Amino acid sequence: MFNLRGRPSCLAAAMLMVGINSIAQNPAAPKTPAKTSGAAPGCSNLNSKALETDPDLVNAVAAVVAQIIGNYDSTRPSHPPAIRQFWGPFNAAVLGEMQPKCLSADALGIAVQNAVKAQAVTAQTNKQVTAPPAQGQGTSLVQKVGIPQLLALAVENGAITDKVSGTTMTLSTSPYAFLTAFGAVSDTQANYNASAWATHTGISATFNLSNSSDPLASVSRKQVSQWQAKATFRDTSIRSKSVATLYANSNLKKVADAVAIDLSNSWFVTVRTDLDIPADNAYQKAWAANLETDVADAQRTGDSAKSDVIATALLKILDADQDYQTGLKNSYAQISSEASLSALVKKLHSDRADFNEKETEFEKKIADLAKGWNGDFAFSEQFPATVTSTSASGASASTTTATIPAYFQAELDVTCEPYSYSDNTGKPCPLRSTGTFTFNASAMFYPNPVASLNEKTFRGAHAALEGQWTLGPGFLRTKPENDKSNMTLSLSANYERLEENKDQPKKRPDLAIGNIKLVIPISAGVALPVSFTAASAGEQNKEKYVRGNFGITFDLDKLEALLKANR
């Protein structure tokens, strides 16, 4: 009997909707041991263990709640959203358990969700933690007024993405993001597919932060360190057509087909009569009583706790509804007496579980789609840092500040990251299975060359090559759970030709730099980078140098993710 009446401890299970849902989101997650409370008092006749090992039913409740919230129309608050088309899968999950149960579980799902997030964050090896230099530029008040507010609106609407890193903030957007965020175009897959130009291009601007507590307030011409327009060669997002092609030929599609076939069985006409309609009727009756406020709040705030409240309320409603309970009894009797129905619900149950497993496989294949060869062409304007030099002469010292003019840069970037799931041989890249290859080449131009500084329109050219290898977990014998930080080795070479240095005293036009860097994780979010750099000359002088650096880096994002995961 699906009966929760008078059993508050059982109802606590419904508080886990979000958590269990996150299991479905991340089926690849490690099986963190559940902090089970065992069969709660009052649930002794029910099978709480069944649910803890199989989140199918709780997923189904979460799905119903998501549809209620998602379909809620705030302009017609007295009308509960029609969700009858979703009760069938829910009831199939109830019946698929083949035996009554008590909904008892714990926060396993949230733990798993955080674990997966931590693994993703700590596994990053390409995070840029240093900020580009910038130089003060003139601006007018007219440009500044209202910009932060407009930007805040654009950020809120999703038209612009802001990313704060250290002392800089980068605002980026694409034509497609702008078109869809402000409603000019609906963000359907059909429109996405038809807007390749708008999805392959983007612009960004990096600002030096003057006020870290209100990053958008730093947005002014004066604070810009660079702006950039970029076009990528290949769409590697989850919206790309290649993901749809991958899905069409995937095992996930086969299992989804199986679930659809199961759910289209004519027996569900009976289930609809016995369970779906009573469930929907009970839900609609309860709408005005208590659900409406929570649903409106959940949609408005996106507060997952409200989803839990709604899920709990739904289960209480179904528990108390006599028509639903009668239908449940009839359905169980049918399943017990008919072998074909018993087989159907078992198959459906199994197919849904299989779906979760195949979804994990599919996500890994999608991740591989983003790898391989890719590149982009970028055009940017750089505003280099002010260079300050101090010279001592006898008892006096003088400080001079040189302003390096802004210049344009046209850049070609090519990168290759080897597949990690579909192939472990390093394909299609040249640097073995764990090596990522990156190449940049650029040409720089002064828009207004200053002859007295020996500047010409063509400032110079630049080329860089880097190979980075993941060397495994490093020397740490014990790492925090979910910490996927790896030791990395990178070799890079950089050549720059600066025309303005030609024939200048104490300067060289050709600058070559080689670097080797080893990053060793030493604790949660903490790493020890060691690097050696050799250069043929500096940009401002012609002296060769060899430099060794080491230090300790703290990655607060990784640390936060791990703390949450292992809490």
Place this chain on the structure above:
Amino acid sequence: MTQDPNDNSLYTVTSTERVTVSLQSVQCNCLTSAGFDGQALAKQSAAPDVYSVGVTGNSGDQKVFAGVCTFSPSNPPTAHYTLQVSGSLGGSFQASSVFKTLPGVAFQLFFTIA
């Protein structure tokens, strides 16, 4: 085809009428599967994913269309699929949208033969 005014999952069709269900994804890729009366349905076209089937049977028979909409963990919470149901003899209706609950959300539509 007509849609029940109180239940947008219930439709009445004429025998042999061809039913078309169109699934358009919003803020997510269009990854769907569908079945009708215990059989898999092949997509007629993609993005939007269109499924079409002829409803045959006796008057009063009910047939079930089931769909599965797949989402990715990285889709935003507001990602959803819109459902458009139309009949070859006329009538085009909107059913409830399918919102993200990972990894997949199933739904059913019921067709009663007049």
